[in-house]
Amino acid sequence: MMFGKVAIIGLGLIGSSIAHAARRGQLTGMVAGFDSDADVRARAAAIGFAAITEGLEEAVTDADLVILCSPVGSYAALAREIAPLLKVGAILSDVGSVKSAVLRDVTPFVPEGAAFVPAHPIAGTEFSGPEAGFASLFDKRWCILTPPPGTPPAAVEKLKAFWEGMGASVDVMDAIHHDLVLAITSHLPHLIAYNIVGTARDLETVREAEVIKYSASGFRDFTRIAASDPTMWRDIFMNNRAAVLEVLARFNQDLAVLQRAVESGDGQYLFDFFTRTRAIRKAIVEIGQDTAAPDFGRKS
């Protein structure tokens, strides 16, 4: 048993999946769960993946590991409330998709005797809420830890073992580099997906019903990502602005070049460009970060 008690704050897709996965791995004697939304608490209690508490204090008290699983915009207020409740030796962690802002918001509140070890599991689906969680979400996925300088190595090791026990592989990196990596691998893709779905919806010349009907030719892939949780994504863009704007600027420059190639009918440029991008797909499939089945193995 790694931890006597784990407290999960925020019972959405990731929080509920941690509860399932920690139980599957027999990593803790008890999972306590709290969510600020009473309806979410009731639904989580009905599913039964954790001992749901009516207050934050009851969840956090005596916990050996407290994991913030709510949108990152809520962390500062939560940390302020949780800090005085943390027992000596407790680890405070999170699952936020941005890490510099999380360090900025949480670190000031972390009391002596407790360790803050930020974490970000690179896993998820387009579904939200306590019903969306499942035990195998983190299997074969990466979880990135970004401990600030001075974090006790033992706390980092313990959290690493916890994530490995839930099926993940663990990397440790600097928060600033994390935010740049995620800006290109996750935040920009989401921004672009949201944007193209918006463009398609608002076109005057093609009806929305036609876009929906003929979506199997490419568009539908983007709608999955653009169905992700709006609060979570608002908070990510509010808290990783510099990195997102940096990669977006590059994306815009590259798109302008591609646009000129289409305008001028530069077939050789287009062919070469479209040939080079194939290699990355191949590499992703080869290291097991995506399925080799055509069309993601869709059954529809």
Add this chain to the structure above:
Amino acid sequence: MMFGKVAIIGLGLIGSSIAHAARRGQLTGMVAGFDSDADVRARAAAIGFAAITEGLEEAVTDADLVILCSPVGSYAALAREIAPLLKVGAILSDVGSVKSAVLRDVTPFVPEGAAFVPAHPIAGTEFSGPEAGFASLFDKRWCILTPPPGTPPAAVEKLKAFWEGMGASVDVMDAIHHDLVLAITSHLPHLIAYNIVGTARDLETVREAEVIKYSASGFRDFTRIAASDPTMWRDIFMNNRAAVLEVLARFNQDLAVLQRAVESGDGQYLFDFFTRTRAIRKAIVEIGQDTAAPDFGRKS
């Protein structure tokens, strides 16, 4: 039996899938197949989904239906060669992803007594070549016919029945409208996917190995589309320029607004935007054009 002999010119993903699906539906007495690439012909012959011929003439002679399944840039030359071989009453068709350019390139060659009925099945995967084809590719997918004014209705009806026999539903529309619909549902999504994969590959601040490793957070979805056949996609962008540039201009305008919202930290705008795009995903799943399973039902 709908057709005595069907000739398929171009034995890639779509051509080979038509051969499989036509046989499954018992729609024809014989499928003849030709490809300009000798290696593709040999591989197709080894699979055995059609009678592979060494020349175009042998495939087309006596065919009741001839379907061009090669990249659209090859159509004009092919049509010139095929036209004199078409028998009276034959239907010439295609599967190209653009339709105005196809009408421009092929119509001048269509002889008296034959009918040209352009078609575009809204189906595919990221894989190419004769090995990629399978009989159920068109099941529950749309196929759009764009017959020019004056096309004999009987020929349109016959081709419609053929596609329905392969599992598709058939719509008829004007070629110009088709090209605009596909520009937003397919061509722009592909251009954007190719572009973001290119941007990620070329960033100096994040290594390509990191992009590949942490791709499960969104990026990998784009790499599937960006692994599509380069020749096919070069030809699409060369032949649907106006419509692609029109929707791309709208995409760029919309992205500039979203960029300003990120820059200024306008959380309410971002939240509202991300909320509206969810509805389109729901509608696509509801009409059966995508799976409801999380993450496309990926098993990886």
